Amino acid sequence: MGDLRTFDAIIIGGSYAGLSAAMSLGRSTRRTLVIDSGKPCNRQTPHSHNFLTQDGNTPAAIAALSRSQVEKYPSVQFHEGLVLSGKKTEDGFAVSTEAGASFSAKRLVFASGIIDEMPDIDGFAECWGISVIHCPYCHGYEFRKQKTGIMANGERAFHLAPLVRNLTDQLIIFTNGEADFSEEQISRLRANDVQIIEKTVKGIKHENGQINHVIFHDDSHLELEALYAAIPFKQHTDVPRILGCELAEHGFIQVDEFQKTTVDGIFACGDNTTPMRSVAGAVNAGNKAGAVVNMELSQQEF
DSSP states (O other), X not given: OOSOEEEEEEEEOOSHHHHHHHHHHHTTTOOEEEEEXXXXXXXXXXXXXXXXXXXXXXXXXXXXXXXXXXXXXXXXEEEEOOEEEEEEOSSSEEEEETTSOEEEEEEEEEOOXXXXXXXXXXXXXXXXXXXXESOHHHXXXXXXXXXXXXXXXXXXXXXXXXXXHTTOSOEEEEOSSSOOOOHHHHHHXXXXXXXXXXXXXXXXXXXXXXXXEEEXXXXXXXXXXXXXXXXXXXXXXXXXXXXXOOBOGGGOBOOOTTSBOSSTTEEEOSTTSXXXXXXXXXXXXXXXXXXXXXHHHHHHHO
């Protein structure tokens, strides 16, 4: 991997979880490197919500303020790049970026996030994070009392339905094919005036990411103002798995209550570890990961 620059900890991913971990480590005077490729998953989202002191601010503004505060700690450095490989070393770990830069550290923290995999629906990607949304806590209040859809089926759709129905009485479930609900679930959905449409969605008509209506494969359409969607994802980087970190159910990196992965010395925090995606949750997990990394190193050195 060439000449290595050595740190106490390397954080892969410089968004909310990564910056939070970096602040914990910087305040502990740990030599820390944050490697970030500059492509957060919420870069298209106009506003972030449900995070005290920053409610309604833009994701970019929150990230910029966070980074400016972390940069005040001289032991924290930043490197722009995409980590492509990693290996175990005698003293810890070594990673290498796409551009060929190499670094080593005693501990690794993966705050690398996930990549949402967009369905083959015209207009979907352009609306993602704007009016096609994933979380009623992050975005639901702004679409309260509006005509809202859920694009999901079975348990996932039934799980979301009460949360969204709490915010609007104009709720439609798009199952994109034959509905997969039990008789009891259908009865409860009907009792709450939730409409079920089994047609396949072909496209979304929108203006600058704001939904106007959805278009079905039979070319019929339905006016709509917001759409919750449960879509697949993949890890932003495969390096944790290559290093031996086990993945939990649904593809998240498996961590314990201290953000430790199944590989000693490797931590993970943020969206890559949990379906509960939020800025507040990422900041909390990163803060914890940074504190535990410092504790381990301090105990090792004492």
